Amino acid sequence: MAGVLNDKKPIFEQIKDWISDQIIDGTLEAHDRVPSTNEIVQFYKVNHLTVAKGVNQLVDEGVIYKKRGVGMFVAPDARGVLLDSRKESFVSEYLKPMIDEAEKLGFSTQEIEGLIHEMEGNRNGE
Numbered sequence: 001m002a003g004v005l006n007d008k009k010p011i012f013e014q015i016k017d018w019i020s021d022q023i024i025d026g027t028l029e030a031h032d033r034v035p036s037t038n039e040i041v042q043f044y045k046v047n048h049l050t051v052a053k054g055v056n057q058l059v060d061e062g063v064i065y066k067k068r069g070v071g072m073f074v075a076p077d078a079r080g081v082l083l084d085s086r087k088e089s090f091v092s093e094y095l096k097p098m099i100d101e102a103e104k105l106g107f108s109t110q111e112i113e114g115l116i117h118e119m120e121g122n123r124n125g126e
Helices: 009-025 038-043 048-060 078-105 110-123
Strands: 065-069 071-074
Touching: 009 048, 009 078, 038 048, 038 110, 048 065, 078 110
Parallel strands: none
Antiparallel strands: 065 071
8 A cells, every 4th residue: 555645745845754753753763774765656656756855855954864775874863953953843833823823812921831731631631
């Protein structure tokens, strides 16, 4: 069965995120072999150039490295690089807009914190 992609973001970004998620959650660790471009093409049933674009971005970011004739591997500090990048994105894409909107609505910092704790409780089944 082929992997499942969606229309919410470009395919190359989804492939990049798929590999990144495996590094962040520990499925792939430093120096582990990353699936080859051809393996990813077969899994997702997408164009080779699309896969290569996502993979090459990870190489450019220093998350994975290539060994000619051997394959692609997770860089030693890949998890840290990805976490730093995702934290920055989280702040700019989610947290800042949320705080801006909360301020427009007149929420105090304490009310926002209370809502966050309430949501955490709901997630944890409390």
